[in-house]
Amino acid sequence: MLWYAAMTIVVPTQYDGYNSLSQSISELSAIDAPTRTxxxxxxxxxxxxxxxxxxGTWLSANGNRKLQIVAIIIVFDAVFGIFWPPMHQREVIAAGGGTVTDTLHIVWAFVHLVLMLLMIGFGASVFGKDFRIFSAAIVLVFIVFGILTTIDSRRIKGNFPTPFLGLWERINIATYMIWVIVFASRRLKRNNQLASKVTFFDSTVKKDPYADCYNNHSVFCCLPGCCGSAAKHIVFYTAALARSGFMDLEIICIGIIAFICLNWLVWHYRRAGNQFFLY
Structure with missing residues (x-):
């Protein structure tokens, strides 16, 4: 998710005249666009x-059917996205130069939206009530800004201005990223709880050498040299930080996205000659 967020910030800087607030992300990969490659x-x-x-979601599902369905949707959506047909540049579409690839581009977008909603629906049912409410709020944002994006997108064919098309679309994408990050965090916490129950409370299972790190919430116990390999230390050190209150994955990841978005706004503000939006 953070990789994609970085893409939406870095790539536009290589497209002279591109406006992230008024142009869609798809235009960055449009046919003959300078940033397509x-x-x-x-x-x-x-x-x-x-x-x-x-x-990873599939392997950590621990037999949970709904998590396995989410995993299948994620993989299918990713593979499906690889073959996403490109659109033409808006000038070409406005001049009547659109082809079947532009139609398929919209079809792919619709299928991707359906897959996202299925992912959120099955994912929301795995965790508690608070996550279901959170997921419902995410879907509500999708509906509102999805309608705004659709309205502005229709204006491209007539070569009408779309002052906030890029903004509406990016709000939807950022919302989706936040859901995925929170979902991943909840999944990680769930797996840690399951591992703790099996490892620490089942006397028939050999004690985990990192049990003291977890049970005592000790950060320093997991430092290299205490026990195990360096790779495992990274994992357990991070988990120890999370359990001891030094780090919350949800807050950190959302904070990173907010930081990226803020830098994007500052960059666009300066690039526009200290004038926000199109004014």
């Missing part, structure tokens, strides 16, 4: 990371 190359890494996230 860069977007595709960076996008390959994003799809690989998202597929890995889906596989």
């Amino acid at each position: 860069l977007w595709i190359v960076l996008g390959i890494f994003y799809f690989i990371l998202f597929i890995a996230f889906g596989l």
